[in-house]
Amino acid sequence: MAAVLKLDQFSLLDDSSCDARIIAAKAILGKRLAILGHHYQRDEVFKHADYSGDSLKLSQQAANSDAEFIVFCGVHFMAEVADILTFGERKVILPDLAAGCSMADMANLVKVRKCWEEISQVIDPDQTVTPVTYINSAADLKAFCGNHGGIVCTSSNAKAVLQWSFARREKVLFFPDQHLGRNTGYRMGIPLDQMVTWDFMKPRGGLTEDQIRNAKIILWKGFCSVHQMFQPAHIDNFRKANPKGKVISHPENAMEVCEKSDFVGSTEYILRTVRASQPGDHWLVGTELNLVNRLADEMKPKGVQVQFMSPTVCMCSTMFRTDPQHLAWVLDNLVAGQIVNQIRVPQNIADPARKALDLMLEVVD
Ligand code: 13P
Numbered sequence: 480m481a482a483v484l485k486l487d488q489f490s491l492l493d494d495s496s497c498d499a500r501i502i503a504a505k506a507i508l509g510k511r512l513a514i515l516g517h518h519y520q521r522d523e524v525f526k527h528a529d530y531s532g533d534s535l536k537l538s539q540q541a542a543n544s545d546a547e548f549i550v551f552c553g554v555h556f557m558a559e560v561a562d563i564l565t566f567g568e569r570k571v572i573l574p575d576l577a578a579g580c581s582m583a584d585m586a587n588l589v590k591v592r593k594c595w596e597e598i599s600q601v602i603d604p605d606q607t608v609t610p611v612t613y614i615n616s617a618a619d620l621k622a623f624c625g626n627h628g629g630i631v632c633t634s635s636n637a638k639a640v641l642q643w644s645f646a647r648r649e650k651v652l653f654f655p656d657q658h659l660g661r662n663t664g665y666r667m668g669i670p671l672d673q674m675v676t677w678d679f680m681k682p683r684g685g686l687t688e689d690q691i692r693n694a695k696i697i698l699w700k701g702f703c704s705v706h707q708m709f710q711p712a713h714i715d716n717f718r719k720a721n722p723k724g725k726v727i728s729h730p731e732n733a734m735e736v737c738e739k740s741d742f743v744g745s746t747e748y749i750l751r752t753v754r755a756s757q758p759g760d761h762w763l764v765g766t767e768l769n770l771v772n773r774l775a776d777e778m779k780p781k782g783v784q785v786q787f788m789s790p791t792v793c794m795c796s797t798m799f800r801t802d803p804q805h806l807a808w809v810l811d812n813l814v815a816g817q818i819v820n821q822i823r824v825p826q827n828i829a830d831p832a833r834k835a836l837d838l839m840l841e842v843v844d
């Protein structure tokens with residue numbers, strides 16, 4: 480077996496040399512390989528994906544894949560999900576191990592366990608609270624949900640998952656994204672005063688006992704640093720200049736942004752909705768820049784204008800870490816019979832995490 484090829488050999492290659500290597504490696508590996516690409520990936524990487532999608536679609540794709548190698552052009556939690564759903568039988572590879580998610584990092588097992596314990600001093604959470612984790616979270620938090628009668632959700636199925644949860648227990652602890660939880664709860668008719676925010680830096684989340692008793696949803700105080708850049712004023716300015724324009728936002732945006740938007744949904748929903756528009760339509764889109772730029776280029780020849788919501792450039796810096804150099808490096812290693820950057824979730828975490836993920840996939844079907 481050949482030696483592992485070092486990343487240094489690839490770091491200085493230009494993009495077109497990487498392209499040639501990626502195309503050649505894909506041809507050699509054929510059906511043994513599936514490259515999954517999240518919509519936030521940059522063009523230079525996205526164009527090599529065999530399958531693209533939002534977090535839900537990519538999870539389903541991974542679960543149904545029979546490829547020997549799944550190269551995940553996305554972020555760490557997505558590769559973990561692919562490994563869990565394929566029972567470790569596929570080799571799941573993340574081209575750059577530093578491609579994490581700052582929102583996912585805002586919750587961890589120690590803090591969530593502490594929260595559960597503090598809640599249990601007021602009510603019995605195992606009887607009254609369903610823990611729901613957004614898929615943007617580490618595998619051990621999904622396992623926590625699996626172990627406590629809980630479930631995972633994505634931005635496409637959060638409403639169905641909350642309905643499932645409330646059919647079982649009266650309250651939900653939702654982590655790590657407060658905005659997805661609040662936006663979904665609000666649209667389901669839950670009053671704002673029954674959705675309290677758990678500040679994980681404060682004792683008992685900074686809440687009174689009554690606030691915990693009266694809450695329908697306890698929202699972890701996490702957020703996405705990319706989506707927090709979008710402001711209601713951006714929408715007001717757009718509407719002033721384009722009274723007939725339409726606004727579409729991702730539910731990771733603050734409620735003030737979502738409530739001013741005409742449409743709210745996952746990245747896949749955003750693409751589907753804008754693609755269905757008519758010539759002359761003008762859109763303001765509140766989600767990551769790479770997706771918006773690609774959509775703008777696609778829709779321009781159809782006479783549809785697509786505009787990024789923020790006046791300043793903001794993209795997901797961790798999604799951006801996956802570049803053609805890393806992709807060429809992992810693929811050339813596969814051709815040489817070497818697996819680098821494999822993501823493996825230990826079985827004691829993967830099994831309960833799969834329970835919570837399987838429930839999510841059932842709720843969607
Ligand atoms: P979706 O693609 O599932 O809408 O999620 C967006 C996101 O932030 C991925 O991290």
Ligand code: SF4
Binds near residue numbers: 704798
């Ligand atoms: Fe995480 Fe936000 Fe990047 Fe999505 S866009 S991967 S939530 S930091």
